[in-house]
Amino acid sequence: MKSRWRAPKIIFFLLLLGSADSQVQKLRVTGKDSPVKGLVGEDVTLPCLLSGVRTPLNLLVVRVLWKLKSHDGTEHQVYHFESFKHSPSRSGSHMAHSDLVQGNFSLYIPHVQISDDGDYICSVLVSPDDGSAKFPLHVSVKPQTALPRFVSIDLSHENSLTVSCDASMFYPETIMIRWVKYSRNADANSSLDGDTCARLPSRNSDGTFNVTSTVIVSPSSIGEDGDKYFCVVSHRSLDEKTALAFILSVSETKMTVGTMIAIIIIVILSIPLLLLSVILYMWRLKKEKPSLLWIVKDERVFHKEKATLFCQITGFRPKRLVINLFLEMTTSENDTNHKELIHSWKSTDDDPSSTNSFTAPESLTAGGRNAKASAIIPLMEIGLERSLLLPVEMKAVITNSDNGTYSCDCSITVTPSADTVDGAKLILEVQHDALKDSISIQRTLQVIRFTPTVEVTIKKGQKKDDINVNCSVKWTHPSYLYITWLKMKENETKQSSICSFPRSVGRGIDAHLCHIIADIEEHNDHVSFCSILILNKSGWKGAQFACTIRHVHTGVWKTAKIQYTDEDESLS
Structure with missing residues (x-):
């Protein structure tokens, strides 16, 4: 069977070669003598024509390859035809099949772009002969x-x-x-x-x-x-x-006599204005010394509670300012005053309002200390930590006054302890370019210590079946106090909440219970008030009541308890 099919295949290829030899006489690739031109967006056709061949061509023995050589020397394939198969690499490009059999291998390129600019090479193979030609394409954009x-x-x-x-x-x-x-x-x-x-x-x-x-x-x-x-x-x-x-x-504008006179008058009138501007400018540059003043809103300073002191610095120029805050204390050993820098603030030209962190001045270095009683010596050297001594926050805002000077409003927030800073002096010192020596004001810290008390009693209510459970409280400066009432009845094993203040005033969680705050009195060193539970006495015999007072800022809390045992004996 194999020998029977071999002879027809050999005859087919011999006929094919014979057909190619009969088509090719002397193959030559020709085109247009001048470059093909096109503006960006236009359609162009690159001519590539064969001569020296007989048509129609047998496309089985024809291969066409179009390449583009760019101006940077790189080459890449644009179009390839072989064995009746068209393979375009450039989008939209094509060759007409009807033209190929007539020896016309022209390439159509739509919407040319700058990237299409360069020399195109058309290579044609009509087996066994081949040929090629170069066709420049000039793509342009009008200026x-x-x-x-x-x-x-x-x-x-x-x-x-x-x-x-x-x-x-x-x-x-x-x-x-x-x-x-x-x-x-x-x-x-x-x-x-x-x-x-x-x-x-x-x-x-x-x-x-x-x-x-x-x-x-x-x-x-x-x-x-x-x-x-x-x-x-x-x-x-x-x-x-x-x-x-x-x-x-x-x-050409010629200057007349009137124009010259007008110019002279303008110049003469401008001289006083110029002098006045110079005087005002020099006045603005004149340095003015600052003045210091404490603005006291509350004389009281309480133990372990934040207090804000206010100071005003006025009438200074230029704007640059340094504020140092010192704490001066007397040691009990030799009655020597020790002065400690606890905060420093410095203004800037860009942002005169800020809160600065601690900055130690040169006076605290080893070369700036001396052995006098009023010398500036860090209190850490006598065993006290600065962070525990007097926590302080300072804010300063500089504003411009109408007279060209500046003012500074300074707020100082401290949390004093009666154990460490009671009787100490808080000194605010100001350094300024107009001052030869710094100026300062001081204030003695009198820290009020008061031991809070909490006492619970039970009394008869205004109504026949009511009882009042009273919690009498004495507390130093009791803003931000939190009151919690707890109860545990005779047959219960755990305490449960009845109500709390500031949330519960009026009716509580029990329909037969009411909570009020009464008898508020403000004294020099403390405030007293009464937290009262008004409830129906039925069902409460043997119950235990507890009132807890907690100070939010300091975390100090106290609790007082009482048990309702016998109505006739306990109520008065």
Whole structure:
């Protein structure tokens, strides 16, 4: 069976070769003598024609390959035809099948882009002969040109000026811009190449280019008024040169006697204003010393509770200011005063209002200390930690006054302890450019210590079946106190909440229970009040009541308890 099929295959290929030999006489690839031109977005056809062949061609023995060689030297395939199969690499490109059998291998490329610019090579194989030819494709983008229509020059103020001619969004880079002047009086044109300057083209992101050419216009007399200047642009994309023109307007303003007198009067009147401006400026630069003042809103300072002191610094100039806060204490061993810097604040020109962290001045260094009783010695050296001594926060805001001086409002928040700083002096010191020595004010800290008390009693209510469970409280400065009432009945094993304050005032969780705050009295060192539970006495015999008072800021809390045992014996 194998020998029976071998003979027809051999005969087929011999006939095929014979057909190819009969078609090819002397193969030659030809096209267009000049480059193919196209603007971006247009459709182009690259010609590639065969001569020396008999048509129609047998496409089984034909192979066509189109390649593009870009200006940077790189090559890549554009189109490939072989064995009746079309393989385009460039989107949209194609060759007509009906043209191929006639020896026309022209390549159609739609909507050409800048990336299509370059030399195309058409390689054709009609077995056993082959041939190739190169076809340049010039893709271009027309330049957009701009030039002012009118240019004016006043010879009494200036002798020359520079005019720009812009060409943008063009491709390729090569472009020529020339300047020509048409003189109206002479009725002649002259080249201005000697007075022009052109920058190197700059590349845009889309591959196009921009360039600017300038000319110096320097008329010698008013007789050049009305002359025309032409900017002539030549580019591959243009069939003809593009010329833009502007008309030169030349004038000359002669100064009259009246104008000179007016100028002299203006100058004479300006001198006092100038002097006044200088005086005001110098006055603004004059340094003014600051003044210090405590603004006391509350004389009381309580143990372990935050207190804010206010100080005002007024009438200073310039704005730069340094505020140091010291704490001066007396040791019990030798009655020596020790002065400690606990906070420092410094203004800046950019942001005069801020809260600065601790900054130690040069006076606290080893070279700035001395052995006197009032020397500035860190209290840590005598065994006290600064952070435990007097926690402090300082805020300062500088404002501008109408008279050109500045004012500073300073707030100092401290949390004193009666154990460490009672009787200590808080010293605020100000350093300023107008002061030879720093100025200061001081305040003695009298820290009030008060031991809070909580007592619970049971009394008869106003109604027959009511009882009042009273919790009498005495507490130092009791803002932010939290009151909780607990109860445990005779048959219960755990305490449960009845109500709390500040949330529960009025009716509590029990319909037969009411909570009120009464008998509020404010004293010099404490505040007293009464938290009262009003409830129906039925079902409460043997119950235990507990009232817990907690100070939110300090965390101190106290609890008092009482048991309701016998109505006749317990109530009064």
